[in-house]
Amino acid sequence: xxxxxxxxxxxxxxxxxxxxxxxxxxxxxxxxxxxxxxxxxxxxxxxxxxxxxxxxxxxxxxxxxxxxxxxxxxxxxxxxxxxxxxxxxxxxxxxxxxxxxxxxxxxxxxxxxxxxxxxxxxxxxxxxxxxxxxxxxxxxxxxxxxxxxxxxxxxxxxxxxxxxxxxxxxxxxxxxxxxxxxxxxxxxxxxxxxxxxxxxxxxxxxxxxxxxxxxxxxxxxxxxxxxxxxxxxxxxxxxxxxxxxxxxxxxxxxxxxxxxxxxxxxxxxxxxxxxxxxxxxxxxxxxxxxxxxxxxxxxxxxxxxxxxxxxxxxxxxxxxxxxxxxxxxxxxxxxxxxxx
Numbered sequence: 001x002x003x004x005x006x007x008x009x010x011x012x013x014x015x016x017x018x019x020x021x022x023x024x025x026x027x028x029x030x031x032x033x034x035x036x037x038x039x040x041x042x043x044x045x046x047x048x049x050x051x052x053x054x055x056x057x058x059x060x061x062x063x064x065x066x067x068x069x070x071x072x073x074x075x076x077x078x079x080x081x082x083x084x085x086x087x088x089x090x091x092x093x094x095x096x097x098x099x100x101x102x103x104x105x106x107x108x109x110x111x112x113x114x115x116x117x118x119x120x121x122x123x124x125x126x127x128x129x130x131x132x133x134x135x136x137x138x139x140x141x142x143x144x145x146x147x148x149x150x151x152x153x154x155x156x157x158x159x160x161x162x163x164x165x166x167x168x169x170x171x172x173x174x175x176x177x178x179x180x181x182x183x184x185x186x187x188x189x190x191x192x193x194x195x196x197x198x199x200x201x202x203x204x205x206x207x208x209x210x211x212x213x214x215x216x217x218x219x220x221x222x223x224x225x226x227x228x229x230x231x232x233x234x235x236x237x238x239x240x241x242x243x244x245x246x247x248x249x250x251x252x253x254x255x256x257x258x259x260x261x262x263x264x265x266x267x268x269x270x271x272x273x274x275x276x277x278x279x280x281x282x283x284x285x286x287x288x289x290x291x292x293x294x295x296x297x298x299x300x301x302x303x304x305x306x307x308x309x310x311x312x313x314x315x316x317x318x319x320x321x322x323x324x325x326x327x328x329x330x331x332x333x334x335x336x337x338x339x340x
Contacts (some may be wrong), residue, residue, distance in 0.1 A: 044186025052136030052147025060175035184238030186213035211284025299339035
């Protein structure tokens with residue numbers, strides 16, 4: 001990705017420091033036409049898993065959500081699921097029984113969706129540092145076999161204790177039986193708006209800071225399920241999650257660990273492992289040290305099994321670059337291969 005070319009008329013700070021306070025205060029894109037925050041830089045977590053219709057996976061999903069509610073009791077203000085017409089206020093310290101029933105008491109044939117989030121009426125387009133979104137699909141939906149969670153974290157939470165954060169993701173991966181996933185500094189946008197919003201609000205972040213993670217979850221599902229390759233890793237980042245089937249495709253735990261370079265660490269969970277690329281997440285631009293070697297190594301490790309069978313795209317381009325399907329597909333593949 002050539003960051004020397006002006007890729008968008010949208011202005012973002014091009015001199016972010018690898019400092020959580022700076023990222024949280026200046027890593028914001030505000031759309032002046034509506035005076036709203038549309039995107040920001042924060043920590044982005046994606047964990048994908050199979051058999052989301054089982055009682056075990058749905059209980060695990062609720063346990064992860066409870067963990068998140070415990071971590072950010074003051075910041076989460078609303079929760080939402082299919083049966084609620086709009087977000088419902090969350091009473092701090094109380095696990096919502098209707099949410100618990102929706103997740104854990106649902107039948108195999110029911111789709112489970114819910115969203116925990118911070119909502120500010122004055123900034124209703126802000127993706128927020130605090131958000132936990134989950135999908136678990138029903139048993140008979142055989143064409144859509146991959147379930148998942150997408151969570152945002154404030155950078156200060158991760159940078160203040162990276163080992164604590166890694167342990168949280170390790171535990172969540174175990175509870176869900178993760179097949180693949182990733183976590184790191186990322187371009188946050190309102191879920192569902194990644195490819196449907198008027199502008200590609202997150203796109204300038206990806207161009208300026210190449211280590212940022214990004215996930216248009218719905219569009220990715222459509223792409224990988226079409227090819228029947230939903231069990232293959234979508235991406236790699238500061239943390240790369242590999243379930244046991246994917247580790248086996250790469251030769252097993254020992255074969256994967258033997259390829260890791262200095263500063264990288266492997267963490268085991270029942271059913272898989274996490275690869276940590278470096279001590280802290282990276283932005284990846286030259287001013288902050290470039291892309292760490294561990295990020296490139298993680299990408300090389302998963303490359304033989306990484307999903308690249310895109311027919312369309314998961315990256316929305318700014319209008320002046322959106323010259324057609326081929327341009328969008330090329331940009332998606334460039335992003336997927338940016339660490340290679």
